[in-house]
Amino acid sequence: MADLENIFRNPDFRFRSTPFWSWNDNLSVRELVRQVDTMKEGGMGGFFMHSREGLETEYLGEEWMECIRETVEKSSRENMNAWLYDEDRWPSGFAGGLVPESGGDKFRSKQLTMEEVEKIQPEENESVVGRYVIKLEEDELVESERIPGGREYNLSDDETGIIFRRKVSDPSPRFNGDTYSDNLNTDCVEEFLRLTYGAYKEEVGEKFGETIPGIFTDEPNIYSNFRSDAHEVPWTDDLPHYFETHRGYDLLEYLPYLFLKGSKSTKIRHDFWRTVSELFLEAYSKQLSEWCDQNDLQLTGHYLMENELGGSILVSGSVMPHYKYMDVPGIDILTESTDEPLTVKQCSSVANQFDRDRVLSELYGCSGWEFTFEGQKWVGDWQYALGVNQRCQHLALYSLRGCRKRDFPPSFNYNTTWWEYNKIVEDYFARLSALLSSGDPVRDILVLHPLSTGWSRFNGKNIDEVDEIGENFQNFVEKILALHRDLDLGDEMILSEHGEIKGDKVVVENAEYDILIIPHLETIFESTLHLIREFVDNGGEVIACRPLPDMVEGEKSEKVNEVLSKCGTTVVETPDDMEKALGDLHEREISITGKSGAEDDSLLYIQRSTDEREIYFIVNNDRTSPHEVDIEFAHKGRVQEWDPLTGSIEGIYAEKEKFGMRISAKIEPAGSRVYIIDKEKKPVDSQKNPPEEVDSKYIGPACEFERTDPNVLVLDFCKYRMEGDDWSEKKPVWEAQKEIREKLDMRPIYLNGIEQRWKWIDEPHENNGIPIDLKLSFKVENSPESPIYLRMERPEEYEITFNGEKKEAEPTGWYMDKSFKKIELGVPEEGENEITLTCDYRNDMEIENFHLLGDFAVDLDIRKITEEKDRIYFHDWCPQGYPHYAGNMIYREEVELDLEEEESAEVHLGDHFATTVEVRVNGESAGQVPWTSFKGLDITNWIENGRNEIELEVVGSPRNMLGPLHKKNPEKFTSSESFRPEGGDFTEDYVLQSYGLFEPVEIKILK
Known part of the structure; x- marks a missing residue:
């Protein structure tokens, strides 16, 4: 990327966030245009125009389209991206109810159910898919016979009758009184495209590829009843024919083995879910992708339940293959959490393999009104270290009226009390996005995904059992990442079509890998086995974990063991043996070690390489403790630290090692560092001595204060x-x-x-x-x-x-x-x-x-209006008269400061809770302390010798005003239910978030 330094210092709209802009009320063009301005002022680069809870303007109606058209025109004038969103709320596919209304039951989502009966009656009902007589021994299926539809069958004592039925989904408020769409039906998806994508093309198609870069498809799926306890699987009328065409045999002959355990079950289940996956890909994602390609739109979005193996199989069949049809593949991670590395890696792996330079994350939803800038950084940094580089905040609420304020808050818009400071975080992530969209990811390891193992186990009901496979795999991946060995995941459906061996490398479309890791799998594809055999024969390195797979495509086979017994395969007994196995086979790109000399597993990294530079982003995922580490890079040149918060770039001293450079660093809790090695410049040849502390001044434990809000x-x-x-x-x-x-x-x-x-x-x-x-x-x-x-x-x-x-x-x-x-x-x-x-x-x-x-105080215990005090103490402001206060609090004190030549002054905050904190000296802003990992705000340039007025504006939030206020045991997942607790979950007491400075603030004098 040309002139990366200037782009880093002043990132343009391409690298800025694009939140879900929740269109959720009776829309006004004037208000929409005004909010475009507020989002631009807040540092955002665009938005997704997203129908949402509370919408009172008819979806896709004349007024809706006028709002779309005028908002796009305004965005064009402001040089912002106006992305489309393809559904009324979510999940995508039913067009707010227009699709099922158009096609009737043909277009309505369907399930296959199993019913046990006492007698096989002749049935010609169109809902009957198949009738069977089975024999069970200790709950295991040992015999199965399909009975023709017109034939009656009397069961013997040792026989059981079962009927499989095609069930059309029941109407639901979630789908505006109709049902979800049948996304396994190509005609149904084509109608969705006509009604939604085609409607937007007619209205604003001239802006496609310009102001409108693309469109978001949100959680499309094949099983809308996923919160049910019913034993069902997704179905569509053409599935038996499609199955026979692709698998070569009649699915209906073996249906009982899908639901019940028997000798043929692993094979039937494997083939069923593989076929469903292929049909969903072909009917939905491929169709949308082709339409977007033909109409100059980028397709983005994410799929349902990406974080769970069993759940994702039920609602999608597979996840990773869909990403190859997306121009900007995306994910969704809710709440203030960093515990889904698999969700990110599934997506960023495919993005790397198919040369997609952007990976989107719909993030922060359900984190609550108390969500802070530090929370944004902690979650965002972790995702960026795993491959994300475009934020889509959930949500920017158009209105907070009525139910809308409870739509999985917070809101990233003008209607939150910290909005005037939002650009700080936007600039930070825009700079990161610019860097982490440059060059190519450096990942030399490919790890096979256990999806097909999940298929072979899954009967549509045992989600927990299959989810456990996914959880074990996620733990396995986390262990490799903790060794600071970055990796991509290999999906077998993608490998079967795009995988090949070139020399001693595994190639997946555009990505090459030196090492193939086979985690604990039970079955693999025949095509995968051929790739492994060729890779090993060409001298490639394979690491396989015991127990080794003993099935090929769901059937018992010795083939895998024969291939993996060849020279070139390292077999490890447990995942804990992986560090030595990798160390024996492959040189490191980076080492990040703690005091013990071991790799520090709290730190993650991502590396991207350009012709001139190696870019490293290192993240401390530990939110409570700093980590002092030694970092060794496997490249030589000038080591620079690029600060995404300020835009500063500084060359730093590094010791030369045999193969690269070495530095030491202290990375604060939830902190991060960007290091760039300029391979064409000489290293910095001397190390600066850190300044020494010569004196300290303190503000607190009480001071004058001022509210910014009522x-x-x-x-x-x-x-x-x-x-x-x-x-x-x-x-x-x-x-x-x-x-x-x-x-x-x-x-x-x-x-x-x-x-x-x-x-x-x-x-x-x-x-x-x-x-x-x-x-x-x-x-x-x-x-x-x-x-x-x-x-x-x-x-x-x-x-x-x-x-x-x-x-x-x-x-x-x-x-x-x-x-x-x-x-x-x-x-x-x-x-x-x-x-x-x-x-x-x-x-x-x-x-x-x-x-x-x-202008009053509130007695927290008696809940009455009382008189405000003159001073505020350095602890929670709630019991000091402000239990529901939503604005900011300015702490003000005069401090005597006399700086000698070469001395400087820094503000260091102690324990506190705030969205962010601004520091002002003598009436002028000296900067922000947006997160605790930011240590030491330099205020030297604003100081006058003598008395200086220091103001600390502690920025609050709507949390204690809007709630939840009466949920006895608050959870990290904030939904509308959180605000309406009942029974034992309700308390009359007010459950509040503490705010304020909790200990005196130190001003350090350094020299």
């Missing part, structure tokens, strides 16, 4: 009455609305996932207009001097009374989100205060928690 008191309990009835007991607001809707015979809306609102909100309901009263109360110990405000949604729908006085429902502005309106209440009275809200309730209404905003 304080908040959550009003999430109420009483209600209908048509003048008695008041209810006090209960959560959401529970009150649930009861109201049940009494009015209206659909439930207390949890997300119902039929999309655009399908039903304009329909009249017989109980629309029933009068409803809500009563909210709160206590005041000290009345604030200024008025307080009620934050509510759609105030125009209510009559508002405060302490008996009617209030105007005209908003005086908004807070956080444009749907969060502020209604002035005035100054509250000391003692009990009461708000009454009256409305004529309608089916389309959403009653949400209310909030008081203003």
